Amino acid sequence: MQIAVDLHSHSGYAGGVGQIELSDVSRAMKLKGIDVFGTGDCLFPPRTEELRKQLSEVSSGLFSLSHDPSKFLLQTEVIFSTKLAHKKNKTIAHHLIFFPDYISIYKMQKLMKKWGMKNTIGRPFITSTEQPEMEEQLFEIRNIHPLIEVVPAHVMTPDGIFGSKNDLDELIEFYGSFLPNIRIIETGLSADPAMLKKIPDLKKLTFISNSDCHSSALNRIGREFTMINVEDADYPNIIDSLRKNKVSLTAEFNPAEGRYFLTGHRAERKDHTQNVFFKEDIPADLICPECGRKMFLGVHQRCKQLQDINCKPIPRKFMHLVPLVEVIAASMDMKSVTSKKVIQTFETIMNIFPSEIALWRSDRLEVLLDKCIPPKTINRILAVQSGDFIFDPPGFDGIYGKLKIGVF
Ligand SMILES: [Zn+2]
Numbered sequence: 063m064q065i066a067v068d069l070h071s072h073s074g075y076a077g078g079v080g081q082i083e084l085s086d087v088s089r090a091m092k093l094k095g096i097d098v099f100g101t102g103d104c105l106f107p108p109r110t111e112e113l114r115k116q117l118s119e120v121s122s123g124l125f126s127l128s129h130d131p132s133k134f135l136l137q138t139e140v141i142f143s144t145k146l147a148h149k150k151n152k153t154i155a156h157h158l159i160f161f162p163d164y165i166s167i168y169k170m171q172k173l174m175k176k177w178g179m180k181n182t183i184g185r186p187f188i189t190s191t192e193q194p195e196m197e198e199q200l201f202e203i204r205n206i207h208p209l210i211e212v213v214p215a216h217v218m219t220p221d222g223i224f225g226s227k228n229d230l231d232e233l234i235e236f237y238g239s240f241l242p243n244i245r246i247i248e249t250g251l252s253a254d255p256a257m258l259k260k261i262p263d264l265k266k267l268t269f270i271s272n273s274d275c276h277s278s279a280l281n282r283i284g285r286e287f288t289m290i291n292v293e294d295a296d297y298p299n300i301i302d303s304l305r306k307n308k309v310s311l312t313a314e315f316n317p318a319e320g321r322y323f324l325t326g327h328r329a330e331r332k333d334h335t336q337n338v339f340f341k342e343d344i345p346a347d348l349i350c351p352e353c354g355r356k357m358f359l360g361v362h363q364r365c366k367q368l369q370d371i372n373c374k375p376i377p378r379k380f381m382h383l384v385p386l387v388e389v390i391a392a393s394m395d396m397k398s399v400t401s402k403k404v405i406q407t408f409e410t411i412m413n414i415f416p417s418e419i420a421l422w423r424s425d426r427l428e429v430l431l432d433k434c435i436p437p438k439t440i441n442r443i444l445a446v447q448s449g450d451f452i453f454d455p456p457g458f459d460g461i462y463g464k465l466k467i468g469v470f
Pocket residue numbers: 139156215216221
């Protein structure tokens with residue numbers, strides 16, 4: 063069977079957001095068509111207990127609220143920080159970890175205590191003074207349970223393994239002998255398979271796409287997701303499918319929407335009166351012409367550095383998407399995706415389609431939507447479905463790209 067998974071999220075414990083109720087998450091999952099969702103922050107002890115209390119196991123390693131079909135998978139994000147022998151600065155890289163059960167989480171919490179790590183936030187740090195120590199930590203995590211999976215998160219963003227801050231040429235510099243255990247990577251919002259496919263180190267790995275959301279809003283949950291083929295909807299089958307690259311499709315942001323796509327500085331920075339960003343001809347020393355400070359290299363240019371034009375990529379199916387509520391809002395010239403008119407239209411559409419994913423994958427959109435919603439909104443939905451949208455200006459320095467639908 064084919065299922066839609068979104069395996070990277072955060073709870074209120076990751077900072078910046080209030081409490082997020084699992085019942086709200088489940089409601090949004092149904093509307094979006096997400097079958098399995100990563101819990102976020104499952105390593106943080108108060109979160110672990112919250113999940114244990116609210117969810118019960120419905121199939122091996124998947125959990126649900128009572129009388130509710132939405133399924134959750136135990137997931138956290140951690141930040142590995144270490145010192146590589148050949149690098150001056152510390153290397154810091156975000157990773158997802160998936161767990162098959164609570165016992166494995168408790169064992170990992172024990173390990174963190176042994177290593178002297180603080181486990182006081184939703185997305186904890188795992189630090190080490192040098193690379194061999196981190197390699198050992200990774201093996202200790204893997205040895206907890208053969209179905210634990212460590213996945214480099216949003217690989218190209220500044221905090222990702224291949225991000226510009228780390229400036230690595232190859233994954234082996236970071237993982238050493240642990241590298242064969244890295245089988246899956248997350249593309250992140252600022253990159254898509256087309257940009258990553260010619261990077262030799264990633265060629266054989268499975269690409270997954272997740273929302274990395276910090277909210278249960280309809281334009282956050284499932285804004286990126288992965289369709290996979292599984293024998294059964296349970297944790298062992300999902301991990302097996304991911305390891306064997308049984309991905310049938312990833313749904314991605316247009317990378318130009320991602321907040322780290324181009325190199326630049328936003329207008330709000332010190333000594334700035336305007337936005338500065340570069341599509342081409344980036345200053346070689348990366349010094350910002352406006353404020354004189356160093357810029358981080360955007361994902362677009364970072365990918366180019368790592369690509370090998372002779373790399374023969376494996377085929378990967380993916381589509382670019384914009385969350386439906388954002389498309390509706392744009393078609394009505396509304397700024398807020400939660401305004402009454404937008405939500406009413408969204409609900410009308412959801413009476414026709416079983417989920418938003420079903421809508422995007424339908425080839426009868428026009429017929430089904432005709433007469434139910436305004437023609438302008440239908441046209442915008444059709445334009446997004448056929449990829450007729452751009453982000454201008456594109457994202458840079460933490461700002462999302464600005465959506466323009468059907469403009470070319
Ligand atoms: Zn992250």
